[in-house]
Amino acid sequence: MNLILDIIDISTPVILLNDIDARQIGVLEGDRVTITRIKSKHTIAAPVSITKTLTSQGTATVSLGTNNALDGEKGDEIEIRAASRPSSIAFIRKKMDGGKFTREETAAIISDMSSNVLSPSEITAYITAAYINGLDMDEVEFLTREMVASGEQITFSKKPVVDKHSIGGVPGNKITLLVVPIIASAGLLIPKTSSRAITGAGGTADLMEALAPVAFSASEIKTMTEKAGGVIVWGGSTNIAPADDMIVTYEYPLKIDARGQMLASIMAKKLAVGSDTCVIDIPIGPGTKIPDEAEGRILANELITLGNRLGIRVECAVTFGGSPIGRNIGVNLEVSEALSILEGKRGANSLVQKSVAIAGIALEMTGKSGSGTGSDAAYDQIKKGKALKKMLDIIEIQGGDPKVKSTDFPVGEHTFVVPAASDGYVVSIKNQALISIARTAGSPVDHGAGLHLHKKPGEYVKRGEPLLTIYAERGWRLTRAVEEARTTYPVLVEGMLLERISSNR
Amino acid sequence: MNLILDIIDISTPVILLNDIDARQIGVLEGDRVTITRIKSKHTIAAPVSITKTLTSQGTATVSLGTNNALDGEKGDEIEIRAASRPSSIAFIRKKMDGGKFTREETAAIISDMSSNVLSPSEITAYITAAYINGLDMDEVEFLTREMVASGEQITFSKKPVVDKHSIGGVPGNKITLLVVPIIASAGLLIPKTSSRAITGAGGTADLMEALAPVAFSASEIKTMTEKAGGVIVWGGSTNIAPADDMIVTYEYPLKIDARGQMLASIMAKKLAVGSDTCVIDIPIGPGTKIPDEAEGRILANELITLGNRLGIRVECAVTFGGSPIGRNIGVNLEVSEALSILEGKRGANSLVQKSVAIAGIALEMTGKSGSGTGSDAAYDQIKKGKALKKMLDIIEIQGGDPKVKSTDFPVGEHTFVVPAASDGYVVSIKNQALISIARTAGSPVDHGAGLHLHKKPGEYVKRGEPLLTIYAERGWRLTRAVEEARTTYPVLVEGMLLERISSNR
Known part of the structure; x- marks a missing residue:
């Protein structure tokens, strides 16, 4: 059936049809249609919404978000047809009925999710079903690999490539600002992507942004890491494992953090940046994501197993998460606290000890330090001023001011x-x-x-x-x-x- | 924070904020906000979507669907604040984690669903969780009662009030066009609401619409039923158990038909129209919803149990659903086939036998016929022309032509x-x-x-x-x-x- 195109100014994927046209075409709310722009033969497929009043007969209204691929203009003639449902919906149903995903099924779901072929409700159904019925280690591995395949990947010619990750929930956990320069100053590569605060007071990306820009492409991350040894960038701005960011966005309103999804989410970012060596900090205690040590050990084993399957050596550190790391919470307060320790000033013991412990594990895993000496070696990098110098290099290469000092960050009046x-x-x-x-x-x-x-x-x-x-x-x-x-x-x-x-x- | 209101022309509930404003307010995609129109103090609460480009800083864009309750105009000054999540989301999480709904929790979910407080994705999470983890008979009863409470209800002073229902899946199942006039012609009340075809070739409401208007309010249904003894109207046009229609719409894209939801869906429509006696036709066989007799008996027992809890006497007839009922499929063809039987012409045995069997059960349940004689008594109503006369009364009271004949329905050329x-x-x-x-x-x-x-x-x-x-x-x-x-x-x-x-x- 041929209709006239109208475009509305929102990004959410929307195709609106008048209910009389929808009946003629033979589609109901949520059914798929293909729209072909007659002039250019561009075609898109997506689920429809049906309205009695807001779109008149003869018109199909699409959102800017949907029109991106169609590349149409208001008033264009378009052909609209009922289309079959994507097979990924049947795979989601399979998980709802307790089934297990194959690699191909996982690929279809992630691909249809990324290209807006699945509606927000269908993505939520996937997330809910995977949460309730769970994902086993095969399915988690498939998911991790498909999330990586959904975006750009970095490969370094030099090895090893180190990464670190902290499971969230502890306020003031600014250790990345210390761990990355320590590791890079020891001659290792560490292309660290981090996140902004979702429910916290400041994510590592929020902190780093007070020192330098944090939004870079995958190729910029590669070049900068090769030059400076390390970077601290915002993962959300890159096209690295974008399907992961999408799933996290859909999990957020339901406040779920399914274990399989969490494992895949952590490891996809590491695999995509080409990391082969990874230290994971698992804080335990009230208010963190992991209530006790027993649960921390289970998570650690799962991360190590998944790492093995992906060719990444993983070690985990179960840490005390019962009170804040350091004494400051908030962007400038935390940045200042971290820099002052790099500058050799006396600082909160919890912050120094945790940072050198995590960095020390990476030094030992990569053979930079002997067994049991990593933590001291890491502390040495601070004491000798090497970590500070490296941090200023990193700030500079990301476009920040390399003369910055810990005293440059004013608190609110x-x-x-x-x-x-x-x-x-x-x-x-x-x-x-x-x-x-x-x-x-x-x-x-x-x-x-x-x-x-x-x-x-x-x-x-x-x-x-x-x-x-x-x-x-x-x-x-x-x-x-x-x-x-x-x-x-x-x-x-x-x-x-x-x-x-x-x-x- | 104060912003300026903009309104876009779609019905889907939408509140769009610029990402800088959203960060200032402290909300992420899917978080709740309240919007207060300064001029009138009207306030609404709903989840937000966040955009970088489509809504400029200082503006909140809402859809017509969302603006209905706010009653604002483009350019109005509004105050926007972060709001807490409705407790219904925690109840949905409870079901995701295998819990059981209380009556109050069910009420909160149905109420928040009906008033657009829950987003489409959250409603899908509810449906998916209820499908996977199931609803027990208590939960089904709560759901049925809350769906009834979500809309208008009819109470008749005269008893009994009969209803019938056919579980779907069999083509040509036009028996309602015979059963309703037979029952009404025997002096019983039967306010029958029916549906349009979703995936079939013609629902009862589609067929009846070829004979008379089918869209009426609850009070019109009551008045017409009291006058004519029966009606055949479209349930989707009334405000009867609207939450049920909403759930069915959300189930459709996933092609799920959860048992608990199906039971509640059937019985809510019966309870809301004041029915106390109900015959349910359960067709079994390939292509129907119920594959075999054993499954048919289980469903029958569940319907009877739920009916008991709601004060509705239910009897079920397990019927052969392996081939079409009658010989015609399609609106005019089916209407003509049904009318010709009422007119006393020789017609398809499967259609006549099934119709009088179902009507006969209702006649026996209400004492209009003795045990074992209902089917013959029902057939008598056809043979004596009483059912035809009653059908013409029903057509007339709904605004159709009471002189209509089975030969008035042309087929396509x-x-x-x-x-x-x-x-x-x-x-x-x-x-x-x-x-x-x-x-x-x-x-x-x-x-x-x-x-x-x-x-x-x-x-x-x-x-x-x-x-x-x-x-x-x-x-x-x-x-x-x-x-x-x-x-x-x-x-x-x-x-x-x-x-x-x-x-x-």
Whole structure:
């Protein structure tokens, strides 16, 4: 049937038909059609939405997102036909019915997802079914390889190529800013892609962006890594394993983080950048993704098994995730804290120790250090100033200022000090409450927003001494963050009165 | 944060924000926001989509579908804030993790679904999870009651109120056009809502529409039923259990028909129209929804159990669904076949017997006939012309022509007779192939399109005698339907040569 094209200004894939035309064509909501632009013979296939009122008879309305491939103009004559359903839907049904994906089925799903042949609802059905019925290690391997195949890949002629990854959930985990320059300064390649904060107060990409641009193509990442030894870029801006980013976006509203998907997601980014050696940090404890050590060991084994199948040597470090890494949370506060350690200043022990431990494993795995000496060797790279020099090289090659100092990162002018309400030892810190306060104060959008922890668990505090300083760039954000801190008690001092209830308030 | 409103012309719920504004507000794709129109204080809540290019900073773009509740105008000032996720998403997660819904959780999901608080992807996640992990009878009852509560309900002062339902999959199943007037002519109330063809060649609502209008409100259905004893209307046009229609729409692209959902779907429509007595026809055989008798009995027991919980007496008839009911498929052909039987003409035995059997059960259940005599009593209503008179009353009260005759329904002028390729008995008929040919010929949109079966299983045919006539209103549709019939062999004669393969063709 021939119709006239109309185009609307949204990116979501949409093809709208009038219900009378839809009946003539023989399609219902969600059925597939092909649209061919008569003039150019360009053809696209996608699911239709049907409307009684918003598209008149004789017109097909498509979104800009859908029109990209059709390359049509408003008023073009188009031919529209009912099309058959892609086989990937049958494969999704198979998983809904408890089946196991083959490599070819996985490939079809990832390909149809990437090219918008599957609708958002169908992608959600895939994610839901894979979450409920699970993916075994074969299926996870297929998924990883197909996610890699969905985008660009990097191959280095020099080996080894190191990578690191931290499973999320711990605030202040800025160790990548230390680990990457340590490893690169030891003469190894480390093309590190990282993410922005999704639910946290600042992802590594958010932090690095305060120092240099982070959006690069795969070939730029390769060239820069070959020159500087390492980079710290934003994975979301590259075309590396884009299908993974898509799946993560669809998982987000449901707050699911299916194990098979998580394994594939981590390893796809490593495989795609050509890494052969990988250290994975698994923080455990309340508020992290992994509640206890037993679960941490299971995850570690799964990552090692998947790595073996993909030709990547993986070692995992189960780490303490019960309180923040370092004392600062928020973009400028964290960048400053990390740089000051590279500059040789005295800094938070938790940050230094964790960074050199993770970097040290990579040094040992690659033979740069002997067994048991990696951590000391990594610390040496800091003490000798080599890690700082390398970090400044990396900043420079990414287009940042190589003269930057840890003192160049201003905090927000609106501040509030939360004092201890009683004498005592700090007994616990609520990671999620701290992250939430930092976000309320403006992190990660406002670079000067965040918080500084004066006391961490085990430290003694006197009544009235500062526990926590909150920084914000805008007064109203500070007000809200302070209110939140007053009700969530993020830092608990033993013997602290949590609530006073009286009849006459 | 305050923005300016823009409105786009589509019905799908959409709120689009520029990614910089979204980061300021602190929301990601799929997160919830509230939008308040400053002028009127109208507020809505819905999930956002985020774009880099299509909505400029400072503007929020909403669809007409979303703006309905906000009642805003282009250029209005609005306040937009991050909102928390509705609790229904946590309940969907619970089902994904194998949990069981409470009544309150079911109510929250159905309510948020109906009011567009849940996104299409979240609704699909609900449907997928309920399909995979199933619903037990408690959950099915909750779902049925909440679907009823989602729309209007009818209460009759007179009892009993009868209903009938046929599980789908059999072509030519026009028995409702006979069953409803038989039951109403016996003095019973039967407010029958029916559906249009989804994947078939003509639903009961499509057939009835050839006789009279079928779109009515709940109160019109009540008034008409009280006057005429019965109606045959389109359930999709009423506000009766609208949440059910919504779920069915979301199931369609995935081609799932989850058992719990199907039970609730059938019984919600019956409960909402005030029915207390219900006969359900369960056709079994290849191409139907229920493959064999054992499965038919399980379904029957589930329907009876659910009916008991809802206060509806249910009886089920497991029927033969292996070949079409009657000999005609397609709107005018089926209407004509049904009317001619009501007019006392000799007609297809399968259609007459099945109709009086189903109507007879209702007559026995309501005490209008003694045990074992319902079927004969039902047939008597046809023979005495009472069913025809009642059908004309029903047509008239719905606004159709009460003088209509079975000969008033023209077939398409383009016809093709498929002859038998050899002598022999008809051994099988492929229901799905017949439906597909009828749809290709134009059913149900072209009322004159369809097909007539000259021979059914067990009948003898000589080579060259007609097996099947295909009717179409448009030549190109006939050509395609004939091509399809040549390759799918919908009517098989024993000893028929299916394919000739030679090297020199």
